[in-house]
Amino acid sequence: MKVFNKLNNIQSSYVFILLFIFVFLTQFYSIDKEVIDWDESTFIIMGKSYYNGNLPYIELWDGKPPVHHILLGISFKLFGPTLLTARLLGDLLIFLTSFFLFLISKKILNKFESLLCSLLYITLVSFEFSQPTMTEYTSTLFILISLYIFDENLNNRVLITGVLISLAVLTRTNTAFVALVFIIYLIKKQKNIITLAIGGAIPVLFFSILYFINGEFHRFIYAIILTPLDNSRYRQNAFVIIKDAYKSIFFENSFIPLFFILFLVCSIVFYRKNKIFRVKINQNFKSISLFSFVFLSLVISILIGGRFYYHYVIQLFPFLALFTVLIISNISFDFKTKYLVFLAILLMNFIPLSIHSINNVKNYDIIKRNYPIKNLSTLVDENSTILALDNHIIYLYLENKLLTPIVHPNVITKPIVYKTLLDSLVKLKYIEVNQYEKILLNKPDYILCEKLCKEYLNQDYLDTNYQLIKKQSDIKLYKKKNIKS
Numbered sequence: 001m002k003v004f005n006k007l008n009n010i011q012s013s014y015v016f017i018l019l020f021i022f023v024f025l026t027q028f029y030s031i032d033k034e035v036i037d038w039d040e041s042t043f044i045i046m047g048k049s050y051y052n053g054n055l056p057y058i059e060l061w062d063g064k065p066p067v068h069h070i071l072l073g074i075s076f077k078l079f080g081p082t083l084l085t086a087r088l089l090g091d092l093l094i095f096l097t098s099f100f101l102f103l104i105s106k107k108i109l110n111k112f113e114s115l116l117c118s119l120l121y122i123t124l125v126s127f128e129f130s131q132p133t134m135t136e137y138t139s140t141l142f143i144l145i146s147l148y149i150f151d152e153n154l155n156n157r158v159l160i161t162g163v164l165i166s167l168a169v170l171t172r173t174n175t176a177f178v179a180l181v182f183i184i185y186l187i188k189k190q191k192n193i194i195t196l197a198i199g200g201a202i203p204v205l206f207f208s209i210l211y212f213i214n215g216e217f218h219r220f221i222y223a224i225i226l227t228p229l230d231n232s233r234y235r236q237n238a239f240v241i242i243k244d245a246y247k248s249i250f251f252e253n254s255f256i257p258l259f260f261i262l263f264l265v266c267s268i269v270f271y272r273k274n275k276i277f278r279v280k281i282n283q284n285f286k287s288i289s290l291f292s293f294v295f296l297s298l299v300i301s302i303l304i305g306g307r308f309y310y311h312y313v314i315q316l317f318p319f320l321a322l323f324t325v326l327i328i329s330n331i332s333f334d335f336k337t338k339y340l341v342f343l344a345i346l347l348m349n350f351i352p353l354s355i356h357s358i359n360n361v362k363n364y365d366i367i368k369r370n371y372p373i374k375n376l377s378t379l380v381d382e383n384s385t386i387l388a389l390d391n392h393i394i395y396l397y398l399e400n401k402l403l404t405p406i407v408h409p410n411v412i413t414k415p416i417v418y419k420t421l422l423d424s425l426v427k428l429k430y431i432e433v434n435q436y437e438k439i440l441l442n443k444p445d446y447i448l449c450e451k452l453c454k455e456y457l458n459q460d461y462l463d464t465n466y467q468l469i470k471k472q473s474d475i476k477l478y479k480k481k482n483i484k485s
Helices: 002-008 012-030 038-051 067-079 083-105 111-124 135-149 155-169 173-189 193-213 217-231 238-251 257-273 275-287 289-303 310-330 335-362 364-369 372-377 419-427 435-442 459-465
Strands: 386-388 446-449 466-472 475-480
Touching: 012 083, 012 111, 012 335, 038 067, 038 083, 067 083, 067 135, 083 111, 083 135, 083 310, 111 310, 111 335, 135 155, 135 173, 135 289, 135 310, 155 173, 155 193, 173 193, 173 289, 193 217, 217 419, 275 289, 275 310, 289 310, 310 335, 335 364, 372 466, 372 475, 459 466
Parallel strands: 386 446
Antiparallel strands: 446 475, 466 475
């Protein structure tokens, strides 16, 4: 019990250091995987374009708002355009989010429980699908900071909150639902709604002026407003989204469904049977009502978004961590026992990952030399053309101009599925009609593909025009036959 008391009196500076170590040792284990999610590769290429001096959407196009691309580009300017820089940026975002979660949790939990809350969040984002540096991390950090500083009675804090929420929306458009929560909250309180609106307008106005000066205002407006509307046409119903979410999170990754189901069932039963627990939970959730409503708004935004990819739930993890620790803290059970069990579960995840991470630190030079796509990039001639149907992170290693400004590989290869989106991109003069067919007709000098070789290429086309010059980890690099070595 003395140990828990000491932890409850831990200084915030020590929490800062502990969280930093915990994040690094549960994240660096994946640095040996060059590609985990191809969205990350897209963001990295967009960030490299910014590093080269281009605003998002001027040289290249992607379907996400600009803030995450710019953040990656700034990181590249500071530390160099490498995969390591991108991954460490993700680690930094996780670390900062965990610290602000600690500060938020202290409003209703003691220091030790708040620390557990942050450690649980870091554990949740340690699974493989959470390893890439995704837009969810950037938007979540903005939301957590806004929840921490928000005070409806202080104009300057409401103004900063507006700026932060706007930046979150300019990172991921689904967080517009979070902005709606803050607006409704202030309308009910009849306080500072204009101040929030002014704060929210500042980033939008700044980017609007920036793009207007560069003569690309129409592309900026399309990226933050019309692209989400175009994407919303490719929808699934809520039932399919829930089914895909359950399958992706619980079966394709390291979660144990039974554990979470049992925890939820036990919590509901305890809530129904134990009056003291029920009163405490109601009081606690009332004290974090805004936090809870923001969580619900993110859940709703995912459900009505029309599609599901498992990295979407990264946005929910800080909230789930706090709710879990909050419930555990109010369960009438031996304090020492319940938290020893909780810590044991965290350590079961932490220890093998930390060992892997330490080994990766020791062997990083070898890991870096053995990246398959980076090695394949050395076989591509300078100033030649290359079509990467997947593993398009190869463009990070090359200075060769992309065949199409549409960075995400599968967009132009699906002219029927993405007809509305591609029609808009033709009008904006990013691409020509039937661009993928024209690319194949012109026969790029190189073709890189792995899983998508058969899906988007005719084998006769490959056999007639290309020779396989190297295969590494199932990734194939083809070279046009008439090119001299």
